[in-house]
Amino acid sequence: MSTVDLVQRVRDAYAANTAADRPEAWITLRAEDDVVRDAEALQARVAAGEVLPLAGKLLAVKDNLDVAGLPTTAGCPAFAYVPERSATAVQRLVDAGALVLGKTNLDQFATGLVGTRSPYGAVRDLRDPERISGGSSSGSAVVVAAGVADLALGTDTAGSGRVPAAFQGIVGLKPTVGTVPSEGLVPACRSFDCITVFARTLDEGRDALRVMADPVRADAPRAAPPAPVVLVPPREELLHLSESWRDAFEAAAKTLEAAGAVLRPVHLAPFLAAAKLLYEGAFVAERYAAVGEFVDAHPGEVDPVVAGIIGSARDIRAADYVRDQERLEQLRAEAMLEWGDADALLIPTTTDHPTIAEVRAAPVAVNSRLGTYTNSCNLLDLSAVAVPAGEADGRPFGVTVVARAHADAVAADVAALLGGAPLADEPSGLPLVVFG
């Protein structure tokens, strides 16, 4: 690796960013020359013999995660502050050699799966500007798909680190809640918040996650077994999916089977019931606990859809919250009974890819539908890897491999069986540079 390589790589990224024409993906994009200077300094360290596992990886950070010296907005200008310390996850990546490009747009306060709920602009899909990017980690997903960043941090409570991965045709790794420290994250729903990573390849995402996460528990499986048992819901249970999406899902299942997985049918009912608890139940009170008083004190400065959701949680009763915790425990037991001794669960990452106009017309209903398969994951204490699985209707189609808590390696290994190659029609003007 030469200094010229790394500096050129930064310059190419900024060129790719211009070419991608999604300025709304960024809330704070650092000046190119500043990043070039960081690249030169990094290069000097590497030249001096430092071993940095992520040396020169270009990193975008969702703007609800602190990067020292850059404003954290959480998608709300009035909320902004400039932290002195970076989030632990960010610091670990930087310490491993990643270069921060800037902070990315998001559904405000990470409340949404659409990418439209931001005063910094609705983030447009990289391929079809009429469609949504997905969210809430909207900008992070788009800048990785565009070949600008190699890695991007997201956060994921209801699917924010997976839904945009599916739409943008990239990989989104959502680890077991608690394995990546959450210091420096603006909470959305603190019991279920999780820092995630996007990458174009599974290997890059896994490398980043190894750096971000605490050491793996001694009793955690290190790999999937040779013929993993994978639960697959039957076609007729995928109620929201179009026929072409169902076809794409079945094709993904067949790919797994051809790669040696043993498929087993599963009923999603307890998973879907748990999913509904996240927004339709009392847990949304955690969003009020996090930022509700700020929202109350800043009428007109908060996205109206987000303000409506958080404000509606103001008067949720604690007794109902406690009862929802009990209900969730029951559903967790039911779901794991359904799970049995399987190694993983294959689900479509989301239900459909709406246009921005469709979301504007029914912002809550469309958002809710998109979370059908993702919402339950953190509530049920599961890990997940969202990966591309070909196309449907000429657009990226994505599936998610779910595994038990602390079986993140199993989810990633099973996801690897799907191939995980970037889409043929990689839209970035930037050739994928093999670097470092």
Next chain:
Amino acid sequence: MSTVDLVQRVRDAYAANTAADRPEAWITLRAEDDVVRDAEALQARVAAGEVLPLAGKLLAVKDNLDVAGLPTTAGCPAFAYVPERSATAVQRLVDAGALVLGKTNLDQFATGLVGTRSPYGAVRDLRDPERISGGSSSGSAVVVAAGVADLALGTDTAGSGRVPAAFQGIVGLKPTVGTVPSEGLVPACRSFDCITVFARTLDEGRDALRVMADPVRADAPRAAPPAPVVLVPPREELLHLSESWRDAFEAAAKTLEAAGAVLRPVHLAPFLAAAKLLYEGAFVAERYAAVGEFVDAHPGEVDPVVAGIIGSARDIRAADYVRDQERLEQLRAEAMLEWGDADALLIPTTTDHPTIAEVRAAPVAVNSRLGTYTNSCNLLDLSAVAVPAGEADGRPFGVTVVARAHADAVAADVAALLGGAPLADEPSGLPLVVFG
């Protein structure tokens, strides 16, 4: 062990019960002849070669725990139901050879540390009928102290399995929350409820707890080290204690030191702050979630003090509950920082031994004071063993040895250093029979 021995033991227990003259300790006392029949059947099993670790131990069960076929009232006649199955903890004791004598009185819905909040009567201290028994496991503690039952189940959220042990001069073991299954327990505050056991000797209590609890975790310490480091608050921090109680507490600490413990001073501030969260914060909403709708629907059928406490939790907001969880996490971190690498913490079990009249005059304030040292234990995820430690003002004085979660064995071993002998003036007319 002959049939005559066991039957005679049952008959002696009923005689001791009459002699103790605390009929209010029982809500349901089984007919003596029914228990005698059970004793005969048990004797036949033992004679046939069955090995039962608790064969013939006479067991009293707090009336918020199910015993198949006996009503569960939780101290409220209108709430009563007759369960088909016994609580898991009860069933494990019965399977190990314990004989159930009946169901004991309690502060209604286990809400109290006094023993007076029951329509079945305020349970009187065994030695001084003007004073409270302590609660909420009032009847259980009294019938063990009276030599009627060998073992009694209590429950403990705020100190209900420890405070009455102190007043009655017996042992109360409060295991780590979650280690004894809570199936068949009427919840009080579900996150922090814990089934406990009373006995006259530490060994009997430990034997029962081994039977009741799930297998000990592989990483749990099996014993205290030879010279355990024990945290002891300085005399001047024990604000509520009289001089004679402070003397008794210091004497207990000296006994530990003489037995080989290394004493280390500790500031109780984070423990006392956590304690206040249990009733003065939002967690009391768990009590509303458990029985609030019943209380609302049965005006006049619930103890007025209990109805006031539970009713006040009706409108607690979920966001405040969530914030109290965050606050508790902070306090847990502070408390464990204060704890450091110590093995155990010695505290007075409670603050003073009030009269029934004092409680009637200020039912909430006195109750709150009594929980000063016990309230934080389950919130901070600690285990505890309450043991007698001599006398103060001519009445039993008790201390509690606290240990980390899953270090129950450490707490019990350190408590054993205190001697744990029954008080010299054992009030029961029944000699302690060595049996089995």
